[in-house]
Amino acid sequence: MDILETIAAIATPPGPSARGIVRLSGPRAWPIAMETFQPDRPWPWPRFPEIRSGELAIDGLAPRLRAMVALWPAPRTYTGQAIAEIHLVGSPPILDLLLSHGLARGARPAEPGEFTLRGFLSGRIDLTRAEAVLGVIEATSASQLDAALQQLAGGLSGPILALRDRLLDVVAGLEASLDFVDEPDVDPVERSALTAELDRAADHLTDLARRLDDRNRPEGYPRVVLVGPPNAGKSRLFNAVLGRDRAIVSPMAGTTRDYLTALADCDGLTVEVVDTAGIEETTGTLESRAQEHRARQADRADLLLDCWPAPWGARPFSIPDGRPRLHVETRIDEADRLVASDKIGTSSKTGEGLADLKTAIARAIRLGDSGANLPIGTAARCRGSLLAAIEALRSGSESIQLGAGDELIAFDLRLAVEELGKVVGAVVTDDILDRIFRRFCIGK
Ligand SMILES: Nc1nc2c(ncn2[C@@H]2O[C@H](COP(=O)(O)OP(=O)(O)OP(=O)(O)O)[C@@H](O)[C@H]2O)c(=O)[nH]1
Ligand SMILES: [Mg+2]
Structure with missing residues (x-):
């Protein structure tokens, strides 16, 4: 052209x-x-x-x-x-x-x-912004539009460019010392600081890559996962939030075995709601498979709904840390005590508290969504590069800890720089351009 x-x-x-x-x-x-x-x-x-x-x-x-x-x-x-x-x-x-x-x-x-x-x-514009243009054009929900607009404003490329710049500096430093063989390698103090920095960068990219997990998030919607003990009323709440009967509800503890997902609207925000098996000590293989599913879903949640039948009490199990959560008291129509102020009380029977719950979900997700939500196109394109960059950073950090020579470390960091470059378009191949731009319509 x-x-x-x-x-x-x-x-x-x-x-x-x-x-x-x-x-x-x-x-x-x-x-x-x-x-x-x-x-x-x-x-x-x-x-x-x-x-x-x-x-x-x-x-x-x-x-x-x-x-x-x-x-x-x-x-x-x-x-x-x-x-x-x-x-x-x-x-x-x-x-x-x-x-x-x-x-x-x-x-x-x-x-x-x-x-x-x-x-x-x-x-x-950089590549991620070009994709954001496409994301804006193709957005079918308010949350997709938000993600695309955020990216258009430089929400993704800013931090990645900064990280790439920093790595380029480090590589330049390492390679400069290679030219003067008489000088000692990077000193030990500097080395341990560098390890920490590389690990932090790798963690940050891992978090980004997690959000790109397009296998489980085909539409890129935020995931809201219901967890809690058997019979807490999770499945009935799931149905109530969706407004239709998807999940099987029964008075028998241990009804839900697999996990179920469906899209729901929370104050204009489309989310993917996931119903899971109740948390329990497992007895059989079927049960332990159910627990594995639940744990995996909970690990991937953007927001956990930690459900407990009212009144809220001490729980015999712990819900995995590290994920934002809302405390939901379920079945409040059956309880004789008032809901604590830091909990959201719901009844799937009377519908009480459901609107509040949806508002709280939307607010929690918008708060937690500080810019790393990505349009689908970017997600699909960048996933491989991000994973490769993470691996290179981890390997670089390991090399330092093992006392490897500067040239080995520099080699890993160069790889990371190159992969990050692909994400923002500083390194461009015809293949990347073709993949991005052929998805556009004519006239854009
Ligand atoms: N009165 C009343 N009953 C409820 C409410 N929510 C659930 N139930 C009843 O509680 C029982 C268990 O509900 P489920 O939704 O199946 O519970 P679950 O948490 O999904 O249970 P497991 O799948 O076994 O983990 C059923 O008999 C429901 O009808 C509620 O808000 N009010
Ligand atoms: Mg259930």
Whole structure:
């Protein structure tokens, strides 16, 4: 793809609509646009973005149609190049006519995502932001949109770029000392500080990778996992939150054996709710499989709903630490004591407390979601690179502890730098570009 060519595309979705847009980017974008347009007043090339109204001036199009043209001067534009947009009534044959008019005057049809690709190639946006654009376009829920907007604002690339910079410094230091063989290797104090730093970085990336676990989070929704003793009413609460009967509910302890998941809406936030088996000492293989499932689900939770039938009491088991949780008193219609102020009381029978629970879930997740939630496209692309970077960091830290030479350590860190570079697009292969941009639609 030659970025000196001027590209053109219909930028609005196919089909009739109130407004249609033909977009051009490249050195000849402005002249080509203005050959199809007669502004109401004389219009010298603007120095800042400007929009003017006038009429389309295309042969064979009578009567003349009202239209508007927007001109953006390079380089502070979406693509980093001069951009022109012609806005008019969204009539497919007229848009086609206008586009072929532009093509006849030297523009070429844009490939899918090529406007955004140009933005990337000219350094206007990094790869994760390009994907965020796609994430915004494809978002089907408020939480997906949040994640994409967050990433568009640099939520992912910022921290990764900073980490990569820091590692580059360390590598440079290590390699500098290699050039002077007489000097001693990095001193022991510095080494232990470096180990700690690498471990921290690896932990941070592991947390990020956990959120990318797309096998269990196909849609990238936050996971809310119900845990508690048998008969706490978890399954009935699960059904109540979903608003339909999905899970089997029974007075028999140990009803739920597998785990169940379903999507639910909590104050406009889509979450994946997971019902699990009650926590108990296991007796048989089936039961212990159920406990394994439960433990694994609890480990992957973005939020645990720690359920206990009212009134809240001392529990004979512990719920795994390290995950945000809400304390939920269940079956409050059967209890004769009031719910403690730091617990959320619910009754799946009367519906009491369910709205409060959903609000609390949405709030807890929005609080915990400090920017590492990612659009699906980014998740799928970056997973391998993140895992490779984590491995390289851990291996680097191990090498230091084993007293390995600087060149070995530098080797691991270089690997990590390279993999992180792929995430933000500092290291780009045609394959990466192709994978990202072919998912775009034409005109974006
Ligand atoms: N009155 C009342 N009964 C409830 C409520 N929630 C659950 N129950 C009853 O409590 C019993 C156990 O409910 P489940 O939802 O199956 O309990 P569970 O926590 O999923 O139990 P396991 O799957 O065995 O771990 C059933 O008889 C439910 O009808 C409630 O809010 N009020
Ligand atoms: Mg159950």
